[in-house]
Amino acid sequence: MGGNEKNGNKSYWIGVDIGGTKIQATLFGDSFKPLLSERKKTKGQEGKEEGMKRLSEVISIVMKNISQDKVKGIGVGCAGPLNLEDGSIIEAPNLGWKNVPVKKFLEKEFKVQVEISNDVDAGTYGEYKCGSAKKARSVLGIFPGTGIGGGFVYEGKLIRGKNSSCMEIGHLCVMPSGPICGCGQKGCLEAVASRLAIASNIAAAAYRGEAPSILEEAGTDLKKIRSKVIARSIERGEKTVEEIVRRAAAFIGKAAGIAVNLLAPEIILLGGGMISAMPGIFLEEVKSSAEKTVMRSFRDTFKVVTAKLGDDATALGAAAWAKEVIEGKEK
Amino acid sequence: MGGNEKNGNKSYWIGVDIGGTKIQATLFGDSFKPLLSERKKTKGQEGKEEGMKRLSEVISIVMKNISQDKVKGIGVGCAGPLNLEDGSIIEAPNLGWKNVPVKKFLEKEFKVQVEISNDVDAGTYGEYKCGSAKKARSVLGIFPGTGIGGGFVYEGKLIRGKNSSCMEIGHLCVMPSGPICGCGQKGCLEAVASRLAIASNIAAAAYRGEAPSILEEAGTDLKKIRSKVIARSIERGEKTVEEIVRRAAAFIGKAAGIAVNLLAPEIILLGGGMISAMPGIFLEEVKSSAEKTVMRSFRDTFKVVTAKLGDDATALGAAAWAKEVIEGKEK
Numbered sequence: 001m002g003g004n005e006k007n008g009n010k011s012y013w014i015g016v017d018i019g020g021t022k023i024q025a026t027l028f029g030d031s032f033k034p035l036l037s038e039r040k041k042t043k044g045q046e047g048k049e050e051g052m053k054r055l056s057e058v059i060s061i062v063m064k065n066i067s068q069d070k071v072k073g074i075g076v077g078c079a080g081p082l083n084l085e086d087g088s089i090i091e092a093p094n095l096g097w098k099n100v101p102v103k104k105f106l107e108k109e110f111k112v113q114v115e116i117s118n119d120v121d122a123g124t125y126g127e128y129k130c131g132s133a134k135k136a137r138s139v140l141g142i143f144p145g146t147g148i149g150g151g152f153v154y155e156g157k158l159i160r161g162k163n164s165s166c167m168e169i170g171h172l173c174v175m176p177s178g179p180i181c182g183c184g185q186k187g188c189l190e191a192v193a194s195r196l197a198i199a200s201n202i203a204a205a206a207y208r209g210e211a212p213s214i215l216e217e218a219g220t221d222l223k224k225i226r227s228k229v230i231a232r233s234i235e236r237g238e239k240t241v242e243e244i245v246r247r248a249a250a251f252i253g254k255a256a257g258i259a260v261n262l263l264a265p266e267i268i269l270l271g272g273g274m275i276s277a278m279p280g281i282f283l284e285e286v287k288s289s290a291e292k293t294v295m296r297s298f299r300d301t302f303k304v305v306t307a308k309l310g311d312d313a314t315a316l317g318a319a320a321w322a323k324e325v326i327e328g329k330e331k
Numbered sequence: 332m333g334g335n336e337k338n339g340n341k342s343y344w345i346g347v348d349i350g351g352t353k354i355q356a357t358l359f360g361d362s363f364k365p366l367l368s369e370r371k372k373t374k375g376q377e378g379k380e381e382g383m384k385r386l387s388e389v390i391s392i393v394m395k396n397i398s399q400d401k402v403k404g405i406g407v408g409c410a411g412p413l414n415l416e417d418g419s420i421i422e423a424p425n426l427g428w429k430n431v432p433v434k435k436f437l438e439k440e441f442k443v444q445v446e447i448s449n450d451v452d453a454g455t456y457g458e459y460k461c462g463s464a465k466k467a468r469s470v471l472g473i474f475p476g477t478g479i480g481g482g483f484v485y486e487g488k489l490i491r492g493k494n495s496s497c498m499e500i501g502h503l504c505v506m507p508s509g510p511i512c513g514c515g516q517k518g519c520l521e522a523v524a525s526r527l528a529i530a531s532n533i534a535a536a537a538y539r540g541e542a543p544s545i546l547e548e549a550g551t552d553l554k555k556i557r558s559k560v561i562a563r564s565i566e567r568g569e570k571t572v573e574e575i576v577r578r579a580a581a582f583i584g585k586a587a588g589i590a591v592n593l594l595a596p597e598i599i600l601l602g603g604g605m606i607s608a609m610p611g612i613f614l615e616e617v618k619s620s621a622e623k624t625v626m627r628s629f630r631d632t633f634k635v636v637t638a639k640l641g642d643d644a645t646a647l648g649a650a651a652w653a654k655e656v657i658e659g660k661e662k
Contacts (some may be wrong), residue, residue, distance in 0.1 A: 010646055150593070154485070154490060155488070160595070162468060162595070164629075164632075166594055166595035167594070168592040171591065172592070172593075173589075183344070258503065258504075261502050262499060262503075264491070264492030264493070264497035295499060295502055295514055296514070296515075297495060301493070301495075
């Protein structure tokens with residue numbers, strides 16, 4: 001460990017993950033082995049200027065033993081909506097920031113090319129580069145969290161819109177006339193299968209007395225019904241909770257199946273905290289429900305896997321994608 | 332016109348379109364200008380051996396003035412399911428053929444590399460290369476016919492499965508609990524908006540006396556209610572018929588909008604006989620319905636256009652894609 005130049009790397013890449021709770025910067029060598037990481041709390045509520053300061057600090061720390069000209073690029077992963085063309089955050093609802101010119105700021109600060117990516121795109125790309133979907137021909141990433149994000153890597157490239165990320169699988173309709181979604185439509189996958197949707201169903205079950213361990217650990221507060229609390233309740237045999245999670249996972253499988261009919265991915269990659277807390281249930285339900293949804297000719301053509309890079313996936317993917325874009329452009 | 336070598340082309344490509352009614356071969360020069368075309372009736376019912384013979388004949392005719400070593404490849408477009416890996420037709424329901432090793436047969440016959448493509452993939456790629464979607468960053472092709480096929484070109488590449496085409500937009504569910512589709516599901520786009528679905532609604536309207544010109548021209552036989560018959564009925568002011576077509580077109584727009592949320596295409600390309608018979612209605616309804624379906628951030632980010640290469644799109648696209656694959660592999 002340690003980012004000094006004795007590693008013999010000819011070039012370095014820095015990946016940054018701007019999340020709701022922490023900002024993490026990681027230094028990578030040529031083959032994207034993480035060499036040094038640094039994190040700080042995001043503290044979004046203190047405003048974007050403070051945020052940019054912290055961002056700049058974590059990057060400086062991981063760069064400190066490297067001569068600046070060996071750092072070939074910085075990739076930043078962040079929840080959107082983003083403007084990929086000018087590299088700015090249009091709005092980061094989980095941080096309360098608007099119009100943050102991340103690329104411009106960091107390029108001025110560090111004199112190196114910066115590329116920003118949607119966090120789920122970056123996570124999917126990271127798992128494609130070094131994780132559970134390594135070298136797959138095509139990967140559909142699905143990351144259920146507060147919302148549900150998607151990413152698609154095809155023959156080594158992230159599929160994106162002109163200025164924006166796409167693959168909004170969280171807004172596929174899976175339950176017509178279902179609950180209202182944050183986007184304004186009804187029955188979006190996100191509205192029935194995100195951690196938030198699951199937690200709200202579990203809170204009601206707890207209130208009804210069907211999930212004593214939830215009631216004990218978290219009460220009926222959605223904020224406190226975190227993935228690990230849910231997983232523990234299921235381990236203790238609380239059937240209603242398990243049923244709620246399985247049902248949500250089956251909807252994720254349905255959405256995945258719809259996407260298979262369009263994109264025929266080799267791998268469906270599930271990632272995020274809820275998946276790592278309950279991998280078995282999600283793998284089982286997503287696979288079974290996706291197989292039921294796909295057309296006959298796509299049956300048994302894809303694998304469902306869980307992410308394995310954990311917290312590093314976004315930083316790694318953002319850095320690796322920055323390399324792809326920067327070196328691609330130089331060609 | 333005429334495929335002799337005086338054109339100064341250094342290399343030639345041949346594109347073939349195997350359709351339900353005709354087999355067409357076209358010779359293309361370097362920039363995919365069609366130089367010479369030949370077609371024969373497919374006569375699928377006479378069997379696959381007869382079909383292969385006719386296929387070989389049309390290709391021989393367009394090659395006759397070219398030295399064989401200048402023909403760099405043959406691309407064949409055909410309705411599927413296809414096995415793209417070994418280049419065979421698994422089943423061509425509109426021809427009654429099964430297990431036809433097209434690539435193997437033609438490579439033996441003509442001693443040149445052969446690539447086969449799904450016909451809609453080829454049509455979309457053709458329009459991307461030389462037609463209405465020329466040089467677009469990303470194109471979603473939708474071709475409503477007896478069924479509804481889709482194709483997606485992203486940064487110059489057709490998105491495909493490992494061995495098969497994908498982008499089965501005809502099997503997106505747009506009307507839960509809707510009519511049963513040939514694929515076994517309910518409410519697929521194809522079951523509510525293909526020419527067949529439209530014709531069956533129009534036949535019922537004709538039977539009820541709401542479409543006298545349809546009754547006069549075609550009776551209530553779905554086979555005879557062709558696109559041009561429908562278009563003439565609308566021109567004569569038969570409102571029920573227009574309503575049926577508009578409603579179907581709006582469903583195509585809905586499916587297109589769902590795909591936009593996933594893929595953010597720059598262009599939605601509408602092609603096929605029904606579109607060329609009634610371009611105005613389809614452009615209007617698809618655009619308006621897609622804009623209503625997409626998430627706010629994708630509004631006004633895409634154009635809806637109609638194909639312009641007509642009957643040549645599939646042959647051109649199949650040839651151009653063969654070039655892409657063959658030259659890509661040689662790299």
